[in-house]
Amino acid sequence: MKKNKILILSIGLLLFMTSCEKFVEDYYKDPNGIDYTVAEQEMTAVMLSNQFFHKADGLRMAMMWMNQATGIARQYESLDNWNNANGKDFNGPWSQVYLTMTHADYLMKLAEEENNITLRGIGKLYKAWAGGEAASLWGDVPFSQLNSFDEYPDPVYDTQEQVFNQVQDLLDEAIVDLSSNVGILNTDRDIYFGGSTYNWIKIAHGLKARFYLHSKDYDLALQEALQGPSSVYDDLYAKFDSNDDTPYGKWNPTKFFDLVRGGDMDASEAFANNDIFGDRYNSKTNDFRQSYNYAGDNLNMSSGSDRAGKFFGDMPMVTYGEMLLIATEATLRDATNSNRIDDALNYYNTYRALLTSGAYSGGYGTGNFQDYDAADFDAGGIENQDNIDPVKAFFREIFEERYVFFIGDYESFIDFSRSFNDPMVPQYMKLHYETDSNSPNFGNPLYSGQPLRFIYPQNERDANDNFPGMIDINTPLYN
Secondary structure, eight states: OHHHHHHHHHHHHHHHHHHHHHHHGGGGSOTTSTTSOOHHHHHHHHHHHHHHHHHSHHHHHHHHHTTSSEEOSHHHHHHTSGGGOOGGGGHHHHHHHHHHHHHHHHHHHHHHHTTOHHHHHHHHHHHHHHHHHHHHHHSSEEOTTTTOTTTOSSOOEEOHHHHHHHHHHHHHHHHHHHTSOSSOOOTTTOTTTTTOHHHHHHHHHHHHHHHHHHTTOHHHHHHHHTTSOOSGGGOEEEOOOOOTTSOGGGSOHHHHHHHHSTTSEESTTOHHHHTHHHHTOBTTEEOOTHHHHEETTEEOOOBOSSOBOTTTSOEEEEOHHHHHHHHHHHHHTOTTOTTHHHHHHHHHHHHHHHHHTTTTSTTSOOOEEOOOOGGGGSTTSTTOTTOOOHHHHHHHHHHHHHHHHTTTSHHHHHHHHHTTTOTTSOOOSOOSBOOOTTSTTTTSBSSSSOOOSOOOOHHHHHHOTTOOOOOOTTSOSOO
16 A cells, blocks of 8 residues: 555656656746747848857957957967967957857758748858858868758868868859749848848859969959949848947847956057058048047047947948959959959949048048059059059059958958968058157067968867867968
8 A cells, every 4th residue: 555655656656757848847947048939030140140259259359460459468469479379368259259150050950941042042151151161260260061960969160272162162052042932031130231132142143253263263252242242231230239228138249348358459559540541642542540549549449420440349341442452452363354453443432432422431530541553552652652663563452451351350461371371462551560760660660470360269179189289370371
C-alpha cells in the first residue's frame, strides 16, 4: 500500500511538473535568440549585427591607424601604435562579422521554410557583404564551410581570392532572389528601405562594385558601380538614434564609446583633422567637411536643429558617392583608354557637384567644388604643382578624396592596404609623423612599419584546428 501511494504520488508529481513545463515553456525562450524567431525578425537582427560590426571597435582601431583619430589614454594610447595590437584586440570585430554571417545563414534557412525567396535574397546579400569585408580586412578566412558544424567543426580558411569569388556568386544569387517577386520584405522590419527590393538590388550591385575594386577587377567594378545606388536617395546609412533622450543601446557606437570611455580617443593629433583639408585647398576646391567630421580636437558627435556630426547618429555604409568614386578610379586604371583622364573626370565632376550641393556634409555647408578639367592634372596644373605624371596626379587626388569621404569607414583602411606599393598611387597621406617642430624627431615616423591588415583573433587561434597561424600586421594583405 505504501508502495502504491508512493507510486501514485510520483505519477501525480510528474504530471504536475509536466503540465507546469507546458504552461511556462515559451517563457524560457528568448524571443531575440537565434533558436526562436521568424524570418522577418531575423532580417532585422542581421541588419543590426552588420552595422554594429562596421561602426564599432574594429573601426576605431582602423581610424587611429589611418591617422583619422588619436589614441590618448589607457588601452587606446597603446593601440594608437598598431605594433602593439595583438589577437585579443580583434576578438570583438571577428565575432561581430561572423555573427552577421551566422544570422544571415539562419535567415536564409527560415526564408526557405516560408518560401519567401525575396527575403532569402537579403540573407544572401548580408552573408556576402560580411564575408567580403572579412576577406578585405583579414585575407584568408573561413567561408565555404561556415555554419556546418556537424560536418565541419573546424572550417578551413579559404583564400582571399576564393572568398571574393564566392561573394560575387552569392551576390548574383541575391539579385536573382530579390527580383523573383516570390515573397515580400516586411516594411517595418526593413529598417533601411521599408521593403523596397528596387533599393536592395542596387545595394547588391554596389557591393559587387566594392569587392571587385578590392580584388582589382576594375572593368567589372565599373560595370557594377553603374548599376549601384544612382542618387543620394538610394544610399544606405547605418541607423543610430542618438537623441539625448533615447536609450544608450540606440546610440552611435562611437558616441556611446565616448560616453563611457571619454578621453581614451580623440582627434587631437589626427592628420585628417589637422592637415588634409588645408592641403586640398585650391582655386577650384574649398572643402567644408572638416566641421562635419571633427569638432575641435574631437570627432564630431554633436547635433543641432538642421545638422548632425558624422559620429552623432546615422552613418553612410553604401552610397551613390562611393559608386562615383569607384567609377572614377576604375576608369582611370584602364591603360588601354587613351582618353581615360577625360572619361574619369565625367564621373568625378558628377561627384564634386554632389559635394557642392551639400551631400555627405551632415548639413554643415555646401562648399565649393568646381569641375576639374584635364589641364588641372598636367604638369604645373592646380592639382600637379610637383610636375608628376598626370595620371598619377589624378590618382593622388582620388585617394585623397576617398581618404576624406571614408572617415568613419573601413574603406580608408582597405584603400591604404590595397594600394600599398602600388606604382600608380603615390603616398597620399602621412601616417603618424612627429609634428612638434621643436622635437629632434620632427618629420620622422613615430611608429615602425605600416598597418596593412587586421590580425587574426586569439579566440579563433584557440578554437579552430585549421587556424593558419598568426600573421604580423605589417605583412601586406594585397599583392
